[in-house]
Amino acid sequence: MCGIVAGRTSGAVTGTLTEALARLEYRGYDSVGVAVAQGDGTLQVRRTTARVEALVDRLAADPVGGTTGVGHTRWATHGAVTEGNAHPHADCSGRLALVHNGIITNADALRAGLRERGHVVASDVDSEVVVHLVEEALGTGLAAAVEAAVEQLTGTWALAVLDALTGELVAASHGSPLVVAEGPEGVYLASDVAAVAPWIEDFRVLEDGHVVAVGDTTTWRHGGRAAEPPPLRRCTISVAELSRELYADFMSKEIDEQPLVAARVLESWGAPAQDGSLWHGSGLPDFARVAVLGCGTSLNAGRAVAGVLGRVAGVPTQAVVASEADDWVVEPDTLVLAFSQSGETADVLRALDRVEHRGAPVVAVTNSAWSALGRRADFVMSCHAGPEIGVAATKTYTAQVLTGTCLAIAACVGTGRLARSTGRAMVADLGRVPDLVAQSIGVAMQAVPTIAAATSEASGFLFLGRGIARSYADEGALKLKELSYLWAESHASGELKHGPLALVEPGTPVVAVDDGSSRMQASLAEVRARGGDVIDIGGPGSALPALGTTGGIPGIDWCGPLESVMAMQVLARQVAVLRGRDIDKPRNLAKSVTVE
Known part of the structure; x- marks a missing residue:
């Protein structure tokens, strides 16, 4: 992992890729690279273990033309931080380039088979095996080849493959986020809509199993067949939110934004919380206990909300570290509050497998309502924090605590644990936050x-x-x-x-x-x-x-x-x-x- 961008644009694509990659720096990364299709059917690849700024300097010194390309910021999971392990990865012929987020858990077995069949696997990372699998099936067309490749994978992936010969882009997703968006200047793929927000108005989110091909037209497939595209979603991110303005760093700006974020959360969720209407409209059943599920800062936010439930209404609560949920016993009549800023936290999504097996209802408390967590939950509470660029969470923590607290008030009023007058008084108190x-x-x-x-x-x-x-x-x-x-x-x-x-x-x-x-x-x-x-x-x-x-x-x-x-x-x-x-x-x- 960590950040994918790709584009097929009307002008030179390298500037688009590097600008989008810079907007993904908040996700954290160890290396960065781009691959661009050339008119003669070859690829030009530039990679570095430094920052996006260094990649921009390298491209300025050694320019790359072309209108279709892929880019990636890598956070190392397999293999050391080297240029050879950086994305994009190419096939043996140099025709295909691939960028990938996620983990391919059967990569070692696939790599051994590829080498036996004569492939040169140049890196230590799991991602490279996928581009060679696509290479083997390429005679069927790029979209079908990607489908054939992902059928052999276990694990999680969001991937984009570039064919330098045809200029086609194909993307696929399973358990890792990817969006597709069209704007006046081209078609874009990204792991976060913030990367391409200045150029678009709407976007579509790939569901698990989707394969999308971007060429002269954009086509969608699912399960090996043509499919209708997923619904359009409005991009609400402004350019100002993606700029640090006069602040020394984004974290300073985001600390300062917390009063406004708190007011926005309360404006959205306060009124329907105080009379229980938020709960009644959720379709959620009554509960005997609550489990908060999360990792890191999100878990800390969940624990604060659990403290409110116990203190004001005597609700039994449990805090579950998502990465340690294998032995979690989900008791009957448990309401699960799953906290994740991105909604893509793999440990949280894996823990939900256990929850779903026991049939417990899940509320997502997330800053990304269209995320994988949002799509799997029975009810979604959007935190309304806006984009957070600093890797260390600040305003999203505050937003999660307040959003979860509004849910706690609504649930307790809606189930009769608290009187409506108490709910009104509590929301009035929150107005001071x-x-x-x-x-x-x-x-x-x-x-x-x-x-x-x-x-x-x-x-x-x-x-x-x-x-x-x-x-x-x-x-x-x-x-x-x-x-x-x-x-x-x-x-x-x-x-x-x-x-x-x-x-x-x-x-x-x-x-x-x-x-x-x-x-x-x-x-x-x-x-x-x-x-x-x-x-x-x-x-x-x-x-x-x-x-x-x-x-x-x-x-x-x-x-x-x-x-x-x-x-x-x-x-x-x-x-x-x-x-x-x-x-x-x-x-x-x-x-x-x-x-x-």
């Missing part, structure tokens, strides 16, 4: 530079929280790890004396989401007694006075101090800046994790 978030960001921007300067050379950080605030501390620790590459552990504050206190020595930074309780104060006293550097996020007088009471805006006790996360985002970013890290593209990370 945009101001709370804005206040937290403002306070952090003033206080964090000094704190970060004093702690950026530390070897690692501890994060503490109590109750529902623990899930927020978890997210703060994750942000610091992702951006700074320092270790960061998050613990319930009461557990400090049961082991983690051994990590505290003079100068150890300990970030605490401070609820003001005597129990938290006792934990912080233990840290100070051992010389630890307490960075408490709380009210007036705190090291980071970012919580509601600071500016006279009442906090929201029942959902916990969500606004503390913004302060921790700012802290993580500033520590990373001081350590010289790439803020928008942390090492070894990908935003849309389409492999297990």
